[in-house]
Amino acid sequence: MTIMPEINPNEILxxxxxxxxxxxxxxxxxxxxxxxxxDGIGDLAxxxxxxxxxxxxxxxxxxxxxxxxxxxxxxxxxVSDYRDVDPMFGTLSDFDxxxxxxHRLGLKILIDLVLSHSSDQHPWFVESRESRxxxxxxxxxxxxxxxxxxxxxxxxxxxxxxAWEWSPERxxxxxxxxxxxxxxxxxxxxxxxxxxxDVCRFWLDRGVDGFRxxxxxxxxHDKLLRDxxxxxxxxxxxxxxxxxxxxxxxxxxxxxxxxxxxxFLHRMRAVMDEYPAATAVxxxxxxxxDWRFGRNIPRAAIxxxxxxxxxxxxxxxxxxxxxxxxSTRDSIGDGWAC
Numbered sequence: 615m616t617i618m619p620e621i622n623p624n625e626i627l628x629x630x631x632x633x634x635x636x637x638x639x640x641x642x643x644x645x646x647x648x649x650x651x652x653d654g655i656g657d658l659a660x661x662x663x664x665x666x667x668x669x670x671x672x673x674x675x676x677x678x679x680x681x682x683x684x685x686x687x688x689x690x691x692x693v694s695d696y697r698d699v700d701p702m703f704g705t706l707s708d709f710d711x712x713x714x715x716x717h718r719l720g721l722k723i724l725i726d727l728v729l730s731h732s733s734d735q736h737p738w739f740v741e742s743r744e745s746r747x748x749x750x751x752x753x754x755x756x757x758x759x760x761x762x763x764x765x766x767x768x769x770x771x772x773x774x775x776x777a778w779e780w781s782p783e784r785x786x787x788x789x790x791x792x793x794x795x796x797x798x799x800x801x802x803x804x805x806x807x808x809x810x811x812d813v814c815r816f817w818l819d820r821g822v823d824g825f826r827x828x829x830x831x832x833x834x835h836d837k838l839l840r841d842x843x844x845x846x847x848x849x850x851x852x853x854x855x856x857x858x859x860x861x862x863x864x865x866x867x868x869x870x871x872x873x874x875x876x877x878f879l880h881r882m883r884a885v886m887d888e889y890p891a892a893t894a895v896x897x898x899x900x901x902x903x904d905w906r907f908g909r910n911i912p913r914a915a916i917x918x919x920x921x922x923x924x925x926x927x928x929x930x931x932x933x934x935x936x937x938x939x940x941s942t943r944d945s946i947g948d949g950w951a952c
Contacts, residue, residue, distance in 0.1 A: 629890050629891060630891055631890075631891045633674065633675075633722065633891055633893075634675075634824070634893040634895075637674035637675055637722075638672065638673045638674050638675075639673065639674065639675045639676070639677050639724065639895075640668055640671070640673040640675070640676050640677070641676075641677045641678075641679065642661055642676055642677070642678050642679065643656075643679040643689075644656050644657060644658065644660075644661065644678060644679060644681050644703050645689070645690070645702075645703075647660050647661055647664070648660030648661065648663055648664055650663060653702075655702050655703075656703075657702070657703045657704050657708070658681065658699065658703050658704040658705075658708040658709055658711075658712050659704055659708055661676075661678070661712055662708070662711060662712050662715055665712075665715050665716055665719055665721065666719065668721065669719040669720065669721055673721070674721070674722060675721060675722035675723065675724055675823065676716065676721055676722070676723055676724065677724040677725075677726070677826050677895070678723065678724070678725050678726065679726050680693065680725075680726045680728060681699055681700060681703040681704075681709075681725075682694075682695060682696055682697075682698065682699065682700060683695035683698050683699070683700045683701075684700055684733060685733055685735055685795065686700075687733070687793055687795050687796075688792065688793055688795075688796060690726075691726075691728050691792075691796070691828060692728075692731075692732070692733040692734075692735075692793065692795055692796050693728055693732050693733055693736065694732070694733040694735040694736045694737075695736070695737075696727075696732075696813040696816075697813065697816050706820075709820065710820060710821070713820065713821040713822065714821075717821065722823040722824070723821070723822050723823050724822065724823060724824045724825060724826050724893075724895065725817060725822050725825060725826070726825070726826045726828060727813070727814070727817075727825045727826070727827055727828065728828045728829075729799070729801075729810050729813075729827065729828070729833065730791070730798060730799065730801075730828070730829050730830075730832040730833050731790065731791065731792060731796040731797060731798045731799060731832075732796070732797065732799060733795060733796065734794075734795045734796070734797055735795075738750050738753050738754075738799075738809075739753075739754055739797050741753075742754045742756075743781055743783050743784060743788075744783060744784075745783075745784065746784055746786070752800060752803050753799065753800055753803060753805070753806050754788055754789070754797045754798060754799060754800050755788060755789035755797070755798045755799075755800045755835060756781075756784060756786045756787070756788050756789075756800075757778070757786060757787050757788075757789070757839055758786055758787075759780075759786070759787060765777075765778035765787050766778060766787055766839050767839050767840065767841045767842075767868075768841045768842060768864070769789070769791075769841075769842060769864075769868070769869045770842075770859075770860060770861045770864060771790060771791060771792060771793075771794075771861070772791060772792055772854060772855050772859075772861055773792055773793055774855075774859055774861075777789055777790055777791055777869065778790075779794045779797075789835065791829075791832055791869065791870070798832070798835070801833050801834050801874070801878055802834065802835075802837060802874065807878055807881065811881060811882060811885050814882060814885055814886070815885060818885075818886070818888075818889045818892060822892075823891065823892060823893065824886070824892050824893035824894050824895070825894045825895070826894075826895045826897065827894055827895065827896045827897060828897050829897055829898075830875070830879070830896040830897060830898055831870050831871050831875060831898050832869075832870045833872075833874075833875050833878055834870075834872035834874045834875045834878070835868065835869055835870070835872065836867075836868035836869070836872060838868075839868070840867075840868045841868070842864040842865055842866055842867055842868055842869060843864070843865045843867065844863060844864065844865070845862070845863055845864055845865040849865075850862045850863065882894070
């Protein structure tokens with residue numbers, strides 16, 4: 615008589631590198647989820663309390679929006695410490711307990727990583743801003759003013775106004791594609807890339823099953839800081855910024871969607887391949903005509919692409935035509951458009 619070994623389906627799922635294909639992912643924004651200590655703010659302990667209910671829904675994974683230390687000017691997407699939990703949400707021990715229970719219930723955990731920019735309160739930026747010759751001086755995107763004192767080029771912020779902010783400490787401008795308080799990291803610097811990949815390792819070592827990568831096409835900028843050309847009115851849409859924002863009037867050839875982006879994603883994929891079944895969902899803030907860059911992303915590192923234009927198609931009432939091609943196997947290989 616042959617005794618069959620006991621099979622734990624959760625252990626099989628943990629090793630399945632294709633678990634993400636067609637997976638149902640439940641998003642939680644911690645601040646508005648369950649509050650466990652009556653301070654009016656949701657927290658990690660509140661998520662733990664609801665894990666049994668979430669598992670009963672039949673979902674495969676949970677995507678947790680940013681819970682890192684942050685001034686919260688952009689609801690947690692302005693990170694001041696990539697390796698710690700903001701006290702309003704709990705502690706690293708709470709996060710470890712969340713991972714342990716979720717895995718026991720057969721749930722995967724994805725966390726939001728914001729790598730294109732940090733908070734201006736992050737120690738990296740505080741040091742970078744102090745002078746032009748400190749160890750972190752080149753960790754953010756700094757540029758001299760034009761002779762008349764105006765910004766280095768015509769790049770605009772998604773949140774309105776110039777994408778450049780003057781720093782009297784360095785007598786230079788720094789780049790911010792989003793809020794003034796969200797300076798862009800300089801991923802052209804290999805040390806910055808290494809530091810961000812170490813952040814990925816930190817959370818993978820704690821047991822996360824992957825990442826939702828915010829604004830992955832903003833990781834790199836044009837080194838020459840060339841002006842973006844104007845975009846003809848008939849080519850404009852409002853999937854990225856509000857209709858009243860002149861951000862939509864530019865063809866964003868140089869402030870994002872750079873070829874170096876793919877090389878970094880290859881590096882990230884190599885790190886993630888060191889961990890069983892780790893995956894990543896890339897948030898790609900795009901206009902419909904930016905698809906030529908995006909179709910190469912799954913081959914680089916990202917298993918799934920979540921494109922803003924697929925979610926917010928009010929400008930055309932349909933999925934943009936290029937994404938009909940991007941969602942085919944011929945275009946994205948073993949990737950997955952969501």
